[in-house]
Amino acid sequence: KTPLAGLMMYREMLEEEGLDDRTRKKFLQKMKQQSEKLDWILQSLFKMVNLEQGAVVFEAEPLPVRETIQDAVSAVWDKADRKGIRILTESFPNRLLFHNRKWTAEVLVNLLENAVKYTKSGGEIHICVNPLEIYTQIAIQDTGMGIPKEEQTEIFKRFYRSPRVENLEGSGIGLYLSRLILEQEKG
Numbered sequence: 276k277t278p279l280a281g282l283m284m285y286r287e288m289l290e291e292e293g294l295d296d297r298t299r300k301k302f303l304q305k306m307k308q309q310s311e312k313l314d315w316i317l318q319s320l321f322k323m324v325n326l327e328q329g330a331v332v333f334e335a336e337p338l339p340v341r342e343t344i345q346d347a348v349s350a351v352w353d354k355a356d357r358k359g360i361r362i363l364t365e366s367f368p369n370r371l372l373f374h375n376r377k378w379t380a381e382v383l384v385n386l387l388e389n390a391v392k393y394t395k396s397g398g399e400i401h402i403c404v405n406p407l408e409i410y411t412q413i414a415i416q417d418t419g420m421g422i423p424k425e426e427q428t429e430i431f432k433r434f435y436r437s438p439r440v441e442n443l444e445g446s447g448i449g450l451y452l453s454r455l456i457l458e459q460e461k462g
Contacts, residue, residue, distance in 0.1 A: 278316065281305065285305050323433070323452055336373065338374060340369065340372045344404070347384045355391045360391055360394050362399075364402040375460060385453045392443070393417070399418050400415065431450050431453070434448065
């Protein structure tokens with residue numbers, strides 16, 4: 276179930292004699308996908324440790340939030356498009372928010388990737404920016420499977436995976452990492 280186990284399995288299959296070129300290419304492609312997953316997990320773990328230890332310094336400044344949201348949407352657009360999922364953003368005035376563009380975009384990418392992952396083909400993801408009196412809320416809503424009320428406080432814990440999605444791809448790192456980033460940014 277882990278990328279490393281997948282890599283080892285495909286390597287063993289490639290060592291078998293008599294594989295045709297088509298099958299060999301298929302296994303190499305699978306190995307590439309597993310390597311990319313492993314790289315993502317390792318990068319996320321490094322970020323997680325650095326954030327937990329306070330080794331990351333967030334240099335935030337007033338920046339237009341629209342560009343940060345566009346960065347995040349661009350990062351997941353292809354995955355959503357391949358599943359036939361529409362990403363819709365309600366019109367909003369471009370506001371300056373005190374944030375770090377790179378780290379805030381990473382939080383939004385984590386949320387959007389989950390929305391794409393758990394939304395069936397043909398679904399929708401809505402992004403709404405709500406300027407409130409003390410802060411600005413960025414809300415992401417999808418037409419996916421949803422999160423039971425009793426799990427909503429659990430999903431941001433390190434390595435938490437809902438029993439409902441244990442057979443789906445995921446590590447339980449993305450939302451925890453998002454929480455750490457937002458806490459560091461005072462978001």
